[in-house]
Amino acid sequence: MGALRPATTQELKKFREVRDRICTALARGDLRLKSGDTFDVKSVAKRLDQKLSPPVNRPKRVDEAIPKESEYVDYVKKLQLRQLSLLELQSFRQKWESVELSIDLTPAEKLVRDWVNQSIDTLAKCDVTRFNYNEGYDAECEKVIDSIKPQLEEWQIQSKNRLSVENFRTDFPTIFSDEPSKPRVDLTKFVKAETVHFGKQSAIEESRHPILTVEKVIQNLSTAPRLGSELHNYSIVKGFEKILEKIYQEACRLFMEQLIGPLSLVLAKPLQLKTSLESIFESVKEEDVAWREKLFQDFYVTLANPAMVFEQLKGLPEDEIRIRSALRNHVDFLASLPVKQRNGLQQASSDPSQFAKQLAEIEDHLKNQRANLRLFLNFRTEATILDVPVKRPFVEHLYNQGIIDETTLTKLNPPDGLSRGNYLKALGTQEEFNRGLMKKFQHDLLDALAASKGKQERVVAHTARLLARSQVEQLEIQAKSIYLTPDLFATPPSFKFDKALEIFRPGNIEEIAKSPQDAKMLAKAYIQVCLPMKNSHGGYKSGIDRFLTRIKIPQSGYHSGKQSGPTFLKDFISSSQLINRGFIFPRQS
DSSP: OOOOOOOOHHHHHHHHHHHHHHHHHHHHTOOBOTTSOBOSHHHHHHHHHHHHSOOTTSOOOHHHHSOOOOTTHHHHHHHHHHHHHHHHHHHHHHHHHHOOOOOSOOHHHHHHHHHHHHHHHHHHHSHHHHHHHHHHHHHHHHHHHHHTHHHHHHHHHHTTTSSOGGGGGGGSOBSOTTOTTSOBOOHHHHHHHHHHHTTSSOOOOOOSSOOOOHHHHHHTOOSOOOHHHHHHHHHHHHHHHHHHHHHHHHHHHHHHHHHHHHHHHHHHSOOOHHHHHHHHHHOOOHHHHHHHHHHHHHHHTOSOOHHHHHHHHHOSOHHHHHHHHHHHHTHHHHHHSOHHHHHHHHHTTTOHHHHHHHHHHHHHHHTTOHHHHHHHHHHHHHHTOOOOOBOOHHHHHHHHHTSSOHHHHHHHSOTTOBOHHHHHHHHOOHHHHHHHHHHHHHHHHHHHHHHOOOOHHHHHHHHHHHHHHHHHHHHHHHHHHHHOSGGGGSSSOOOOHHHHHHTTOHHHHHHHHHSOOOHHHHHHHHHHHHOOOOOOOTTOSSHHHHHHHHHTOGGGOOOOSOOSSOOHHHHHHHHHHHHHHHHTSOTTO
């Protein structure tokens, strides 16, 4: 028999097309042969065996005369599994690519934008109307500046003429696009706010600590929309806020000048941080808890806060882990089931009680099918297998990161491993775990501060800058609460800008700076200055790789080497491998 020649490119292409069609039919499990036989792994393997076997007239040995399973069964099973995975990836990819991050206006916002533009065009087309509008607007701006002139003059003196009362008029924006010498009002923000005011769409939900803005005031107005007058008043508020930005900068500078002297004396002595840190770590105030968690994430270079670390260690429920693993390992059995039963098992994979009901229904369905019943029993056994001791590499990674200590490592990941039950007992409650974690974190902070080296002048200056910024931000919140009210858009409007600026008088700033600094605030600022945080980039392949690696599967950790032209498929496959490891075969199970 002559040697086989290599396949041509066209033959390989044809082979792959046919192979993929067969694999797709196997994966979907909805095809039957003309003979009436089921189109499954065994029937395809049998067909391959017939087509690829030696000539039929070759004498057979005794052992070959005994019927046996085709040697192609394993190959076809792998093809089926491959195609199932590809179909799932294709579906997920289509969903992924259908996600659009739109920075454009919504249809409702575009409608309101057209109304606003029509209002502006009506003013702009007629010279008399435009002149009257500008004259009234200019007069209102001058009135605003006159109302806050005493405070502005104080800041002009304090800033040594860096600020000038005469120049503040140029901070008020225009609504007309053909006045390039003037700043233009941000119509996009105004349109988005008015769209909510008109009831055309809902406001975007925000965090627990929303920042008060003039746009939010517009959104919540109870009066009927009046685009013309509201745009007029909105422009005036934006001009005042531009003035405020300049005063904020001068206020920060004044705070720093007042703080540097006292801070130099305090920081020249051994700073008793331990007491202040203990106070911060024992505090249940929301701002202290948030600060601790943010510092924890920065210090250890992780996206997880202490509570999330505990949840990562706790992992998925053991039943869910076993079920998902069994579903993956018994794809041949699943392919033999009707689509409804197969989907039922998949959907119940996170609910053990529902999964048990699905198993009972399938067992009743298969009770007279001996071959399939055997496959079912194997599947059920694996899905309900008893807990066995395993090693947990994720625990070791947390130790290598410095997040947990050696005692915790030994307790949670001993040489012989732990069963799930014993592991959860060793892990303990979240309260106990967090207490130990934060105690170690506190010690690590003190050690790092003791080892940190920095020039005293730099430390003092940076600490003063952070304290000044924090103080000014608090004053800014107070000022905004005074003038950002619905009265801005009343008839006539009540701006209250002068009362808001009273908070920012230079004398008030000096008094606050002279008062004893809060020990906790000083400790927080000092820590931020003295502890340059570790590099958080880590050489990850992509943003999603970095996210998945750091929150769930850090064993893949840091990646070295450059990538040439990363494509969607490369990123997707890499990310799906991480997802697969984390949620189908979790490291902590």
